[in-house]
Amino acid sequence: MTSTAVTNPVVDEFKDAFRGHPAGVAIITAAGSNGPVGLTASSVASVSALPPILAFSLASTEGTAGVIAAADTIVVHLLGADNADLAALFAARGAERFGPDLEWDTLPGGEPLLKGVPRALVCRVLSLTQAGSSTLVAAAVQEIYAGPAAAPLVYHDRTYHRLSRDSAL
Numbered sequence: 001m002t003s004t005a006v007t008n009p010v011v012d013e014f015k016d017a018f019r020g021h022p023a024g025v026a027i028i029t030a031a032g033s034n035g036p037v038g039l040t041a042s043s044v045a046s047v048s049a050l051p052p053i054l055a056f057s058l059a060s061t062e063g064t065a066g067v068i069a070a071a072d073t074i075v076v077h078l079l080g081a082d083n084a085d086l087a088a089l090f091a092a093r094g095a096e097r098f099g100p101d102l103e104w105d106t107l108p109g110g111e112p113l114l115k116g117v118p119r120a121l122v123c124r125v126l127s128l129t130q131a132g133s134s135t136l137v138a139a140a141v142q143e144i145y146a147g148p149a150a151a152p153l154v155y156h157d158r159t160y161h162r163l164s165r166d167s168a169l
Contacts (some may be wrong), residue, residue, distance in 0.1 A: 073129065
């Protein structure tokens with residue numbers, strides 16, 4: 001079988017550039033009509049401190065990403081290095097993310113809250129903006145849950161990494 005895919009050098013260079021740019025790792029969860037959903041994201045960014053607003057992108061608006069895009073409220077879980085297995089679980093296609101071994105609670109609004117993460121930010125979705133092939137989600141932080149202190153989990157060159165005091169320059 002012959003591939004008909006057209007390569008674009010700028011797109012390839014763009015992907016290579018961001019493979020070399022480390023990013024923090026988060027899991028975004030929401031309540032769906034068929035139960036809780038969640039996915040791993042490395043695109044979460046702080047947008048404003050007053051009021052507290054964050055943003056992230058979704059590569060699709062189908063499946064889990066579609067449920068998150070349609071939600072009024074979400075939870076953004078900022079992961080620590082001890083949560084690398086959790087990040088991998090929520091990044092895996094077809095995985096049973098909310099299986100019997102996962103520790104989580106349901107918030108009063110129905111959103112799933114993962115246990116054992118350094119911070120969980122309950123957010124109200126403000127806007128969805130189409131940006132190329134992705135959707136940019138802006139969300140206002142309503143409440144923050146603090147969990148155990150941990151070294152940050154970072155995604156770099158398709159691999160999870162732990163930051164530590166030893167990595168400081």
